[in-house]
Amino acid sequence: MTREADWIDFLRRRFPAGAGVHVGIGDDAAVLRASGGRDLVVTTDLLIEGQHFLRRAHPPRAIGWKALARSLSDCAAMGARPRWALVALAFPAATPANWVKEFFEGVGLLARRFGVSLAGGDLAVANQIVADVQVIGEVSRGRAVLRSGARPGDLIFVSGTLGLAGLGLACLRGKITSVEPVVKRALLVEFFPQPRLKLARALRRDVAPTAMIDISDGLSTDLNHICEASGVGARVFQASIPAVAVPSPLARRLRTTGLQLALNAGEDYELLFTIPKVKAKRLPRRLAGVVLAPIGEITRDRRVVLVDAAGRERRLPPRGWDPFRRS
Amino acid sequence: MTREADWIDFLRRRFPAGAGVHVGIGDDAAVLRASGGRDLVVTTDLLIEGQHFLRRAHPPRAIGWKALARSLSDCAAMGARPRWALVALAFPAATPANWVKEFFEGVGLLARRFGVSLAGGDLAVANQIVADVQVIGEVSRGRAVLRSGARPGDLIFVSGTLGLAGLGLACLRGKITSVEPVVKRALLVEFFPQPRLKLARALRRDVAPTAMIDISDGLSTDLNHICEASGVGARVFQASIPAVAVPSPLARRLRTTGLQLALNAGEDYELLFTIPKVKAKRLPRRLAGVVLAPIGEITRDRRVVLVDAAGRERRLPPRGWDPFRRS
Numbered sequence: 001m002t003r004e005a006d007w008i009d010f011l012r013r014r015f016p017a018g019a020g021v022h023v024g025i026g027d028d029a030a031v032l033r034a035s036g037g038r039d040l041v042v043t044t045d046l047l048i049e050g051q052h053f054l055r056r057a058h059p060p061r062a063i064g065w066k067a068l069a070r071s072l073s074d075c076a077a078m079g080a081r082p083r084w085a086l087v088a089l090a091f092p093a094a095t096p097a098n099w100v101k102e103f104f105e106g107v108g109l110l111a112r113r114f115g116v117s118l119a120g121g122d123l124a125v126a127n128q129i130v131a132d133v134q135v136i137g138e139v140s141r142g143r144a145v146l147r148s149g150a151r152p153g154d155l156i157f158v159s160g161t162l163g164l165a166g167l168g169l170a171c172l173r174g175k176i177t178s179v180e181p182v183v184k185r186a187l188l189v190e191f192f193p194q195p196r197l198k199l200a201r202a203l204r205r206d207v208a209p210t211a212m213i214d215i216s217d218g219l220s221t222d223l224n225h226i227c228e229a230s231g232v233g234a235r236v237f238q239a240s241i242p243a244v245a246v247p248s249p250l251a252r253r254l255r256t257t258g259l260q261l262a263l264n265a266g267e268d269y270e271l272l273f274t275i276p277k278v279k280a281k282r283l284p285r286r287l288a289g290v291v292l293a294p295i296g297e298i299t300r301d302r303r304v305v306l307v308d309a310a311g312r313e314r315r316l317p318p319r320g321w322d323p324f325r326r327s
Numbered sequence: 328m329t330r331e332a333d334w335i336d337f338l339r340r341r342f343p344a345g346a347g348v349h350v351g352i353g354d355d356a357a358v359l360r361a362s363g364g365r366d367l368v369v370t371t372d373l374l375i376e377g378q379h380f381l382r383r384a385h386p387p388r389a390i391g392w393k394a395l396a397r398s399l400s401d402c403a404a405m406g407a408r409p410r411w412a413l414v415a416l417a418f419p420a421a422t423p424a425n426w427v428k429e430f431f432e433g434v435g436l437l438a439r440r441f442g443v444s445l446a447g448g449d450l451a452v453a454n455q456i457v458a459d460v461q462v463i464g465e466v467s468r469g470r471a472v473l474r475s476g477a478r479p480g481d482l483i484f485v486s487g488t489l490g491l492a493g494l495g496l497a498c499l500r501g502k503i504t505s506v507e508p509v510v511k512r513a514l515l516v517e518f519f520p521q522p523r524l525k526l527a528r529a530l531r532r533d534v535a536p537t538a539m540i541d542i543s544d545g546l547s548t549d550l551n552h553i554c555e556a557s558g559v560g561a562r563v564f565q566a567s568i569p570a571v572a573v574p575s576p577l578a579r580r581l582r583t584t585g586l587q588l589a590l591n592a593g594e595d596y597e598l599l600f601t602i603p604k605v606k607a608k609r610l611p612r613r614l615a616g617v618v619l620a621p622i623g624e625i626t627r628d629r630r631v632v633l634v635d636a637a638g639r640e641r642r643l644p645p646r647g648w649d650p651f652r653r654s
Contacts, residue, residue, distance in 0.1 A: 005649075027475075040360070040367075041358055042356060042461075042463065048453050086369060090375055123651075126378065128453065128455075324334070
């Protein structure tokens with residue numbers, strides 16, 4: 001397709017206006033009708049070739065899925081229900097039309113799963129593929145779950161298995177095409193991460209987390225985010241972290257461990273949240289189909305520490321993903 | 328600054344949470360409190376180095392300004408009041424911190440002018456500078472002005488002077504540093520275009536345009552957008568188009584004319600709108616400080632034609648900005 005108008009026609013047919021979309025794709029802006037009396041939750045996330053995905057290794061459908069998943073996961077972390085998405089996509093002029101179509105297939109697959117409508121976007125030419133997805137969601141007034149509400153004595157939980165996406169990316173980078181089940185599972189999470197929207201809403205309903213964040217940068221960084229925003233510290237028990245089990249030969253080849261991946265790789269989009277200790281017994285081991293693990297507690301003193309099996313403590317600095325770190 | 332957290336601290340200090348921002352920069356998402364009973368108007372616009380601006384020629388403050396201006400102009404074209412912005416910015420790791428600060432100064436200058444709050448965003452590393460700005464605005468329920476409402480017999484108007492930004496860009500590309508007043512004015516519009524928000528609201532109040540669009544791609548393309556969306560055609564009188572007057576020596580050097588720039592260059596962010604003929608006399612020559620010019624009328628047959636001084640008609644195809652055209 002050689003005209004922007006052709007792409008807009010394609011997208012308009014592919015994504016008919018959904019609920020609450022008064023004017024969808026094709027005007028200067030979208031017109032949305034929000035529910036009355038709720039707060040809006042809005043987020044925007046860049047996904048960039050070479051930084052967040054590898055053009056040669058990631059299928060375009062996975063890239064579209066992931067571009068939207070990042071923003072949906074932010075909505076989950078706020079306890080909000082995502083409703084509308086805007087997708088801005090820039091790509092080199094020589095990109096095959098099918099690549100772009102597959103990208104939007106990926107967006108559409110995930111959007112349909114959670115009842116999110118593509119309301120608009122923008123297309124442009126760039127030297128590399130850059131996607132920027134905005135999601136607008138809704139949450140009951142004043143009920144968004146922030147990073148800043150963790151209190152000393154709260155217990156810290158995480159959902160799912162941490163480090164899977166990091167393992168998947170390491171295998172892609174290392175061109176490892178193992179058929180080991182853990183590698184398959186890791187690639188699935190790296191390609192099609194599941195935003196924990198149902199879990200987040202169940203948590204908000206059942207235990208009202210005091211603070212919540214999605215693990216996009218790695219447990220070490222995202223836990224530090226909660227502690228900084230809440231003005232508290234944390235003690236995390238290494239043995240309690242549900243880190244991916246990486247078979248030794250693979251770990252040696254990749255020069256990493258499941259714990260390192262869990263702490264610092266990110267992109268799992270699991271939830272990290274805190275709840276008052278008295279509510280802990282209300283929390284089942286599995287909620288909305290996802291296993292929940294207590295990994296430690298919030299402390300008054302502001303240090304974030306990891307406690308090993310022998311009871312030794314060490315600082316747990318934010319060593320996860322940071323686009324601006326010079327490593 | 329070598330950590331994302333430093334940038335977020337900088338932005339949080341620089342852009343304190345404004346009206347309706349319940350949770351601003353720094354959490355997983357922003358939480359906004361919209362006015363009850365209004366529609367939301369949302370838009371996203373990419374601004375890309377080499378495509379929309381030249382790193383060597385455009386000051387970073389102008390790039391920040393322009394990145395926001397594009398989305399504010401979309402709000403104007405809908406007759407909406409912009410309230411919040413999210414700014415996603417990707418830049419090469421070697422970009423000086425001052426460049427980024429100046430970019431956000433430009434965003435802030437324009438945001439303050441129109442009472443828009445920076446509510447959030449994202450930062451990332453890329454090979455070239457890519458900005459994507461989302462704006463969320465509000466408009467009275469069902470009152471957004473669409474592209475699709477033009478009716479046969481309506482008169483077509485444009486605001487301001489067309490082709491100035493195109494002249495400015497041509498001068499930058501040609502490294503022309505003339506001190507002619509028109510070049511100065513052209514560079515000012517290219518660097519700091521004025522979204523016509525006040526004009527749009529006055530128009531909606533005084534004459535209720537049947538259709539409206541901002542001229543971002545050039546009059547030829549944007550008029551065709553209105554005609555396609557409305558299922559109508561248009562007759563435009565060449566002599567009535569308020570095209571920039573380009574002195575002959577400059578026009579020869581740039582191999583263009585004021586008319587060509589007005590029709591096909593875009594980026595002026597003036598408004599193109601239609602009103603029923605009976606309302607035309609209500610429309611002053613100047614509104615909200617901007618001159619308004621009648622340039623033609625909407626026709627039943629779907630052709631878009633330009634009528635020259637001798638009365639000859641020719642088709643006016645969309646020859647304005649299209650990122651995917653292979654020229």
